[in-house]
Amino acid sequence: MPTAASIPDSPDSPGSPDDRADRTDPADRTDPADRTATDRSNRTARPASARAAAPTGANLTALRDHNAATVLSLVRAAGAGGVSRVELARASGLTAQAISKIVQRLTEDGLIAEAGRGASTGGKPRTLLSLVPDVRWAVGAQLGRDTLTVLRADLTGRMAAGRRMPIDLAGWGPDRVLDLLVDQVRLLLADLPGERVLGIGVASPGPLDQHAGVLHQVTGAPAWQGLRLREAVARRLELPTVVEKDSTAAVLSALGSPNRAFVHLDQGLGAGLVLGGAVQRGARTNAGEFGHQTLDPGGPRCRCGATGCVEALWAAAPTPVAAARILGEAVANLVRLLDLDEVVLGGRAVLAAPEVYLAEVRRVLAARLPDPDWQPVAVSVAPAGPDAVALGAAGLVLARLFG
Template structure:
């Protein structure tokens, strides 16, 4: 076990018990038809006695239920256990530049409530927090009877400090659609401000791109490969899943994909530099040429694949989803052209299966993931 920054975490009996329970819950989440205690013991490597104690506690807590019996294989039929999805929920929030999405999901990741509305381009931090809190309360009203609300995950544009929940150099849009540094957002303690307004409900803040990567990994049940989730909406960024966990970097701010300098004399970017991938991409979109924007992104994705040996690329965000085939074909073509040995290093490109809800669903996964043994 490690801390969020990768340092070894202390092991104790309580922590070990919770870790083993998370293993069991994770297996049951991945098996909606149910699993027997014997199967759980075999897959976790725990003793039947340990699995028996864990499942007894989870049954008493209402997290799992007995779900009939498995077909007999000659001996006594085995009782199946199933995750009780309605026992608890999490709320995922996507704070986009000009849009807010709030999603309530149960333990199985199924949506119980969803709301999307436009967001004022010039909204102040305190007003944004008040609006998000109001939506969270509204979503919480849709909790199943007796369900617990585990917390809120919030995905928004970086740069930000995930560990502290503090924004850095956040650039909301002006009313005319342009962007500029806003000292009201820079250094704003978003996590703590929202938690205080929600009476101490646990809140986790992360980049929208990291949340999108988590949503894709959770849906695909694949966490061991190298995944790049590339998100194009009002800006361009990427979430990186390497060796089974999000790669956040020393300051938890990795993934500023859109701010690779690819043209030293290129157009100015909102970040203060020139020739950034994001600036070039948005310029092509302003000219009404998404195919050219796709080529620009494809160059950046090829750089990422060469640098990190990425296994697969998933594309998301409003701009991509508006013309998915254009981006899919354009980016795949650049990878084919720029990767020297595509047979040895094949990199499939796909559109996010979660679509417009990718960031909100992944933000909820920030809360749910640890419950099921996922390292978020």
């Protein structure tokens, strides 16, 4: 159930359309800088987009940043209760001395602070440390087909302020929508010094090139095709900008298992994947096309042209329970293929009947995966509710800080 407070709708829509060079030719989508120079593998059938597996070297700065992110991440995971240096040392594998130094730096930066003392375990009691939530902020935005959501999140990933308003992505075109986006972000950040804003994450319907920040064709919105979204937003707001597919962003809307999926059932069906602790985007950053998994070759024809896609079966289901069951079957496939232990359900279709989806997905999972080797799988509804995508987009910015 969506427990967190959600954004109040606020219908106002300024924005003046003017033409800028944000468009790119759909032909040259790939960034040549992304390809490694020393790529002389002698395999016969070489995949086209063998993007740098980035086995990149690390220097002392990278080492320090890595350890700082590690510690910060552990402090965040501890929540308001706090953690002691001793616990940080044990969990990170670093020595107590190293932890002390790192904690000192983080404290000087204002990111963490002492938060009381723990019970003594026979000697000097541990000093507890916790995150200072509001020294840095991340902005998250969701460009929906009919809705724009903009919010501000603190370091713990909690939403502090936000607005949601109706738009017409296809009809208005990029300039008007982006101008509106920019105005709303400026309102959110009005009383904040710029150096305390880490950046902005913008979630959009796919497919897109996440790395380059360029949209591909957005079904039914030709004006957006080839838009250099990251550049466009970064230039207007002068903030570090990250672009992400909506369902992928959503998986970062809350902390969770290192092997989890966010199943986003809105106008389309997508899945955001975190596997082995890392967000998975795939070779062309299009991973998570969950809606067009074939679940029944004899099923109804889908708008994608194929037959028996999950999305088509779901749309054709006679009752809400039947629709939820279809989703459950697809989720069972997902869990089994990737060995997930957490599935978060979200998107408007789910939020319209959360109990039905929760119950049916759990039921199908229990039936399809009776073997204890595959249990338990935690199934829940996105705590951020309708803000999950935008909050996850903000989480994408926070992720830079936490490793």
